[in-house]
Amino acid sequence: xxxxxxxxxxxxxxxxxxxxxxxxxxxxxxxxxxxxxxxxxxxxxxxxxxxxxxxxxxxxxxxxxxxxxxxxxxxxxxxxxxxxxxxxxxxxxxxxxxxxxxxxxxxxxxxxxxxxxxxxxxxxxxxxxxxxxxxxxxxxxxxxxxxxxxxxxxxxxxxxxxxxxxxxxxxxxxxxxxxxxxxxxxxxxxxxxxxxxxxxxxxxxxxxxxxxxxxxxxxxxxxxxxxxxxxxxxxxxxxxxxx
Amino acid sequence: xxxxxxxxxxxxxxxxxxxxxxxxxxxxxxxxxxxxxxxxxxxxxxxxxxxxxxxxxxxxxxxxxxxxxxxxxxxxxxxxxxxxxxxxxxxxxxxxxxxxxxxxxxxxxxxxxxxxxxxxxxxxxxxxxxxxxxxxxxxxxxxxxxxxxxxxxxxxxxxxxxxxxxxxxxxxxxxxxxxxxxxxxxxxxxxxxxxxxxxxxxxxxxxxxxxxxxxxxxxxxxxxxxxxxxxxxxxxxxxxxxx
DNA sequence: AGGGATATTGTTTTTGCAACAATAACACAT
DNA sequence: ATGTGTTATTGTTGCAAAAACAATATCCCT
Numbered sequence: 001x002x003x004x005x006x007x008x009x010x011x012x013x014x015x016x017x018x019x020x021x022x023x024x025x026x027x028x029x030x031x032x033x034x035x036x037x038x039x040x041x042x043x044x045x046x047x048x049x050x051x052x053x054x055x056x057x058x059x060x061x062x063x064x065x066x067x068x069x070x071x072x073x074x075x076x077x078x079x080x081x082x083x084x085x086x087x088x089x090x091x092x093x094x095x096x097x098x099x100x101x102x103x104x105x106x107x108x109x110x111x112x113x114x115x116x117x118x119x120x121x122x123x124x125x126x127x128x129x130x131x132x133x134x135x136x137x138x139x140x141x142x143x144x145x146x147x148x149x150x151x152x153x154x155x156x157x158x159x160x161x162x163x164x165x166x167x168x169x170x171x172x173x174x175x176x177x178x179x180x181x182x183x184x185x186x187x188x189x190x191x192x193x194x195x196x197x198x199x200x201x202x203x204x205x206x207x208x209x210x211x212x213x214x215x216x217x218x219x220x221x222x223x224x225x226x227x228x229x230x231x232x233x234x235x236x237x238x239x240x241x242x243x
Numbered sequence: 244x245x246x247x248x249x250x251x252x253x254x255x256x257x258x259x260x261x262x263x264x265x266x267x268x269x270x271x272x273x274x275x276x277x278x279x280x281x282x283x284x285x286x287x288x289x290x291x292x293x294x295x296x297x298x299x300x301x302x303x304x305x306x307x308x309x310x311x312x313x314x315x316x317x318x319x320x321x322x323x324x325x326x327x328x329x330x331x332x333x334x335x336x337x338x339x340x341x342x343x344x345x346x347x348x349x350x351x352x353x354x355x356x357x358x359x360x361x362x363x364x365x366x367x368x369x370x371x372x373x374x375x376x377x378x379x380x381x382x383x384x385x386x387x388x389x390x391x392x393x394x395x396x397x398x399x400x401x402x403x404x405x406x407x408x409x410x411x412x413x414x415x416x417x418x419x420x421x422x423x424x425x426x427x428x429x430x431x432x433x434x435x436x437x438x439x440x441x442x443x444x445x446x447x448x449x450x451x452x453x454x455x456x457x458x459x460x461x462x463x464x465x466x467x468x469x470x471x472x473x474x475x476x477x478x479x480x481x482x483x484x485x486x
Numbered sequence: 487a488g489g490g491a492t493a494t495t496g497t498t499t500t501t502g503c504a505a506c507a508a509t510a511a512c513a514c515a516t
Numbered sequence: 517a518t519g520t521g522t523t524a525t526t527g528t529t530g531c532a533a534a535a536a537c538a539a540t541a542t543c544c545c546t
Contacts, residue, residue, distance in 0.1 A: 012297075014255050014329070014355050054255075060329035060355070084327040084357045086257070086303035112257050112303070112355070114327045164407065183524080201526070202504070219512095225523040226511035426493080444495070445535065462543095468492040469542035 015113040016064045017051035017151065018079070019158040020072060022122035023176040025185050027140050028192050029122065030155060031072060034135035035148055037099050046095070047139065048148035049155075051113065053104065064116040072136060078175065079116045082161045083154075086112035090150045099148070115154045117161055119175040166193055169242075174233040180216065182228040183207060207231075212238035258356040259307045260294035260394070261322070262401040263315060265365035266419040268428050270383050271435050272365065273398055274315060277378035278391055280342050289338070290382065291391035292398075294356065296347065307359040315379060321418065322359045325404045326397075329355035333393045342391070358397050360404055362418040409436055412485075417476040423459065425471040426450060450474075455481035 020031035032047040050071040054063040061079065068074040091097065091111055100108050122138060139145070144155060165172055173189060187203050207213060212234045219227035263274035275290040293314040297306040303324065311317040334340065334354055343351045365381060382388070387398060408415055416432060430446050450456055455477045462470040 012255070012257050014257065054329075056352070057331050059331055060327065081327060084303065084324060086297075086357065088300055088302055109299070112357075114329065114355075164411070168407070199504070199506085200524090201506085204525070205527090220524095222513080223523080224513045224521080226513095226525080228524060442535070442537085443493090444537080447494070448496095449534095463493095465544080466492080467490075467544045469494080469544095471493060 013053055013108060013111040014060075015051055015053045015111050016060060016067055016116060017049045017113050017154060018064055018067050018072075018116045018118060019049060019155055020068070020074070020118045020120055021141060021158070021162065021176070022120055022138055023189055023192070024122050024138070026188065028142070029138035030141040030144060030158075031120075032137055032139050032144065032147070033071060034137070035099060037095055038102070039095075039098065044095070046099075046148055047137070047145060047151075049151045053111070060114050064114075068118065071134060074118070074120060077118045077120060078172075079118050080161075080165075082115055082117050083157050084112060084114050085150055085154060086110070087150065093149070096149050113149075113154075115158065117158050119162075119172050121176065121178055123178060163193060171235075171238060177233070180218065180230040180232055182220065182230060184228060186213070186231070212241060256296055256351060256354045257303075258294055258296045258354050259303060259310055259359060260292045260356050260397060261307055261310050261315075261359045261361060262292060262398055263311070263317070263361045263363055264384060264401070264405065264419070265363055265381055266432055266435070267365050267381070269431065271385070272381040273384040273387060273401075274363075275380050275382050275387065275390070276314060277380065278342060280338055281345070282338075282341065287338070289342075289391055290380070290388065290394075292394045296354070303357050307357075311361065314377060317361070317363060320361045320363060321415075322361050323404075323408070325358055325360050326400050327355060327357050328393055328397060329353070330393065336392070339392050356392075356397075358401065360401050362405075362415050364419065364421055366421060406436060414478075414481060420476070423461065423473040423475055425463065425473060427471060429456070429474070455484060 022029045022031065031050065033050050035046040035048045037044040037046055050067050052063065052067045052070070054060065058066070060081065064079050064081070065076065068077055068079070088110055090113075091100065091108060097108075100111075141155060141159065144152065146152065147155075162172075173186075173193075176189060177185060183204065186207070187198055187200070190203070191198055213231050214234050214237070216230045216232055218230045220230070221227065265272045265274065274293065276293050278289040278291045280287040280289055293310050295306065295310045295313070297303065301309070304322065307322050307324070308319065311320055311322070331353055333356075334343065334351060340351075343354075384398060384402065387395065389395065390398075405415075416429075416436075419432060420428060426447065429450070430441055430443070433446070434441055456474050457477050457480070459473045459475055461473045463473075464470065
């Protein structure tokens with residue numbers, strides 16, 4: 001915002017990309033969209049994060065919500081902006097250039113993208129949406145393959161952010177779990193995020209200290225072993241403890 | 244990045260703004276630039292963060308470095324991108340609109356800005372730069388007055404980020420202190436950042452554990468009380484401990 | 487020599503974290 | 517009915533880090 005006459009001021013495109021993370025009880029997964037690249041009559045397939053250029057007069061947060069709704073059937077999800085990516089060569093790959101020209105129908109130099117993070121229950125509406133036209137997949141977040149643009153880097157940064165966020169405010173974790181969950185599920189989730197095994201007994205002790213995780217009088221059924229107890233997350237109680 | 248025909252795709256301006264934080268031994272300060280607004284023959288004064296629109300083919304990080312150099316005389320500073328601000332109405336204030344039209348000489352709808360954080364020694368080259376044309380001031384970060392655009396909000400977010408960053412990686416703190424500093428200065432700095440008083444004896448114990456803070460054989464002079472010892476930060480030793 | 491001011495130092499208690507194994511409960515096969 | 521396989525649940529101890537708490541040392545100045 002300073003007066004400079006010589007170099008040309010940039011007038012770039014801005015997009016949002018959403019890293020939607022889920023947990024299947026075993027692994028962390030990320031929601032990706034299939035991309036089709038046509039080249040010399042051949043068709044390639046490819047994966048990318050849900051994302052979109054923003055519209056005129058559309059707030060960044062609103063654009064991210066729209067993307068989630070349009071491309072993944074998820075509405076009014078808690079989204080956290082976590083980083084902007086604006087390297088010149090993030091749109092330099094030939095495949096990406098071709099795809100952009102077809103998709104946006106204009107020549108694009110650079111797109112600065114604002115990345116958002118959302119944690120969702122994998123079993124939610126996304127599943128049904130997958131069945132419909134949009135080819136959505138839950139892919140293991142640790143090994144998503146080679147993605148479009150710099151989306152591998154964006155996912156790496158998202159993982160870092162999740163680790164940070166959990167240590168200061170574990171509330172987000174419970175968005176990843178079903179309403180009723182077992183201690184094993186919660187523990188496995190922590191293990192995947194911290195990237196290391198946790199002692200079973202110490203974890204149970206910590207669980208008892210979390211007054212906002214309340215034990216239900218329900219147990220697993222039809223399992224070939226002692227049935228595990230179900231727990232639920234109590235948001236009201238949680239908010240009490242945060243003062 | 245999806246195909247959408249109806250709403251107009253945005254083609255906005257992108258800027259970077261730098262929150263440069265210093266510490267005077269007592270308070271945290273932020274480096275602000277004086278802005279002049281001409282209206283009906285009158286002149287107002289105002290403060291803003293150092294910032295600039297980015298150029299074509301200029302990386303975000305490079306733009307932030309350029310801003311710091313051009314507007315504050317600081318070169319090759321460690322900068323961390325911490326958040327993007329893209330609300331529609333961040334450039335809606337009349338004062339800001341008028342200033343933009345004069346400064347950039349074009350009509351501007353919206354500017355998405357990427358905010359950067361830098362921690363610097365207050366006594367460094369910035370002081371001399373202040374004397375030259377650019378009117379730079381160190382303002383208390385807790386109460387900077389009413390700033391241009393949404394710069395008050397940006398500073399709030401910067402403070403949050405500093406708190407987070409320090410707990411995981413205290414290295415940044417020492418960028419705020421002079422090469423030689425007393426235990427009191429370091430302790431006061433921690434207190435300002437955590438926002439609470441620290442026990443003197445416990446702090447000294449922690450100091451001894453920080454092997455990268457080495458005691459010098461120098462003491463304060465001409466003080467009307469027992470002279471405090473000076474310490475310095477040892478970066479090499481610090482990097483050893485981070486493994 | 488004494489007073490005013492700030493610097494420096496150690497002990498105890500409490501709390502949180504890490505390591506470690508035996509028993510309980512369920513389905514199923516015999 | 518009994519046994520087997522499989523997973524769930526529970527307690528104790530030792531160690532390390534954090535919190536609470538006050539007396540003495542050193543410098544300048546009068």
